[in-house]
Amino acid sequence: MNVRNRVAAVLIALAVVGGVASLVIRPTPSRVDVGSLAPDFSAVNLATGKTVTLRTEYRGTVTLVNIWGTWCGPCRQEMPAMDSLYRSLGPRGFRIAAVSIDEPSLEAVRKFVAAHQITFDVLNDATGRIKEIYQTTGAPESFLIDRSGHIVRIAQLAAPWNSAEKHRIIEHLLAAPAS
Numbered sequence: 001m002n003v004r005n006r007v008a009a010v011l012i013a014l015a016v017v018g019g020v021a022s023l024v025i026r027p028t029p030s031r032v033d034v035g036s037l038a039p040d041f042s043a044v045n046l047a048t049g050k051t052v053t054l055r056t057e058y059r060g061t062v063t064l065v066n067i068w069g070t071w072c073g074p075c076r077q078e079m080p081a082m083d084s085l086y087r088s089l090g091p092r093g094f095r096i097a098a099v100s101i102d103e104p105s106l107e108a109v110r111k112f113v114a115a116h117q118i119t120f121d122v123l124n125d126a127t128g129r130i131k132e133i134y135q136t137t138g139a140p141e142s143f144l145i146d147r148s149g150h151i152v153r154i155a156q157l158a159a160p161w162n163s164a165e166k167h168r169i170i171e172h173l174l175a176a177p178a179s
Contacts, residue, residue, distance in 0.1 A: 032133075032135045033154070034152060035150060038145045038150065039134060040054050041125070041133050043097075043099050043123035044124045045121060045122075046100075046109060046113065046122045054097070054145075057097070060147055060178055062146060062173040062174050063094075063096070063144075063145045065099065065134075065143045066082065066096065066140055066143075067099050067134060067136055067139055067140060068099070068100060068140045069100060069102050070102050070109055071102070072139045074139075075140040078140060078158040078159060078161060080116060081160060081162040082098070082162075083117070083118050084162040085167070088162075089170055089174065090120070092174050095121065096120035097120075098118075098122050099124070099125050100124045101131060102126065103127075109124060138156065140156075140158060142159060142161075144169070144173075147173070147177070148178050152169075
C-alpha cells in the first residue's frame with residue numbers, strides 16, 4: 001500500500017469514528033431552571049386529539065406547565081386547586097397545560113378529567129419525552145412560564161396552587177407586558 005492509499009485509509013477511518021461519535025455523544029441540554037427559556041415540547045390535547053406544542057399553543061401567555069400522572073397521588077391531590085386557580089384567572093389569559101405521562105391507554109386520564117370536571121388543557125405525552133426535556137426528577141413537577149416564555153417558578157411535588165401567594169404571583173405576571 002502506498003503512502004497516498006494509507007493517508008486515504010486513515011482519513012476514512014477518522015471520518016467513520018467521528019461520525020459514530022457524533023451519533024453516540026449528545027450535546028448536554030441547557031439546564032432547565034428559573035430564568036431560562038421554557039423548552040418546547042409536543043403533546044396530544046385530549047379534548048381535540050390534536051398535537052400541540054408549547055411555542056404554538058401557549059405563546060405570549062402566562063402558562064403553568066404541569067407534568068403529572070393519574071397513578072401519582074400528589075398529582076391527583078393538586079389538580080382541584082389548579083382547576084380552581086384556572087377558573088379564577090383563566091378569563092384574564094392564564095393557561096394551564098397539564099401534561100399527563102400516562103401510557104399507553106388514555107382512558108384513565110379521560111376518566112380522571114371527567115370525574116374531577118377539569119376545565120384547563122389536559123395533554124398527553126405517552127412517550128414521557130417531556131420528562132427528559134424538562135429534566136424532571138419526579139411527578140408532579142410544575143413550571144410557571146411568563147408571557148416571554150421564561151420560567152419564573154418551578155414547583156416539585158404538589159403545590160398549593162389556589163393559595164393567595166400563587167394568585168398574587170400569577171396576577172403580577174398577567175399584568176406585565178411580554179418582553
